[in-house]
Amino acid sequence: MHFRTQIPILKSISPVDYNSKIVSLGSCFAVNMAEKLDYFKFRNSCNPFGILFHPLAIEKLLDFAVSGKQFTANNVFFHNERWHCFDVHSDLSNPNKEELVAALNSIIINTRKDLEQASHLIITYGTSWVYRDIETNQIVANCHKIPQKQFEKELLSIETIQKSIENTIDLIEKVNPKCSIIFTVSPVRHIKDGFVENQWSKANLISALHQTFDLRLSTISYFPSYEIMMDELRDYRFYAEDMLHPNQVAIDYIWKRFQETTISETAMTTMEEVGNIQKSLSHKPFNPKSESHLKFETKLREKITILENQYSFMKF
Incomplete structure (x- = not known):
């Protein structure tokens, strides 16, 4: 007897390995997955502009990076003793x-370089709800705790999201047509929008993504983070104390499914070696000066040296 359903996920035709260069963009769940990639020492760049929740925010900054646009003083504003930009976190x-x-323009240049070299781009959408600045009539990426009366809240339509996804794919293909793009929807629940409204928001994202996939199947794929959380992990014991974010057990499980389907089998041995080193580095000895611990440290340094010689980008 099986007491839960497991979502079938096709194995990637372009899996991640230790030759891959990965760029991760999107919601806070993108950070969760990027932390796993960092832990196992993959080459990964995550959210250079900070956490971004909705498709239009991601598309806009990719457009800046690909088109070589620059931020100016007109793109920033002063509030609560700090300068902010509505387009970034x-x-x-x-x-x-x-x-x-200057920092924003430097990030633009570096993001362009990362996109040109990326083998994989992982985009995690969090919500379809957006806020429009009434004064400028522009949709923002972050409200920076400005009073809500300055914004109008609206839900992006499936058609608008689909167009944004297609624009995003086109932008990437301009600078890197061989890049594999992995889309996913964040399992984080945006209950502040309302229970029904959260589901509506996720549904629009999922509908737009799959309508896009029907048209373009070459270098894009979908990883079902949201569906795993809702179906395989349908229990509040898999949520953090706020009952909104996946807890560490859930993050580890979704990562395991990602690893099984999206990471190359050839990388598994190296991942195991890296994982063992990471556990050893976090080990706290009872007696740091004991002979046994000094031998332990010597062997650990040898293991690190072997990996760092094999993969010059790895640093422990």
Whole structure:
């Protein structure tokens, strides 16, 4: 007897290995997966503009990077003693206006380079709900805790999202037509929008993605993060204390499914070696000066040296 259903996931035709260069963009769940890639020492760049929740925000910054557009003083504003940009996360906000603009333009240049070299791009959409700045009539990526009366809240239609996805794919193909793009929908529940509204939002994302897949199947694929959380892990014990975000058990499980289907079998041995080294590095000895621990450290350094010689990009 089986007491749960497991979602069938096709194995990737372009799996990730240690020759891959990965760029991850999107919601906070993108960060969860990127942390796993970092832990196992894959080459991975995650959210250079901070966490981005909706498709239009991701598309806009990719357009800046691909088209070589520049941020100017007109793109930033002062609020609560810091300069902010509506197109990026508040993590990048700065008390100095010129430093913020310079930092944003530097990120644009580096993102273009990362996209040109990427073998895989992972995009995680979080929501279809967006906020439009009433003064400029522009949809923002982040409200930066500005009073809500300055914005109008609206739900992106399936058609709008689909067009944004197609634009995003076109932008990537302009600079890197061989890049494999993996789309996924974040399992994080946006209950502040409302219970029904959260499901509506996710449904629009999923519908738009699959309508796009019907038209373009060459270098894009879908990983069902949201579906795994909703179906395989349908229990509150898999949520963090806020009952909105997946807890570590859920993140580990979704990563396991990702590993099984999207990472090359040839990388598994190296992943195991890296994992053993990471566990050893976190080991806290009872007696750091004991002979046994000194031998342990010597063997550990030898293992690290072997891997770092084999993969020059790895640093422990």
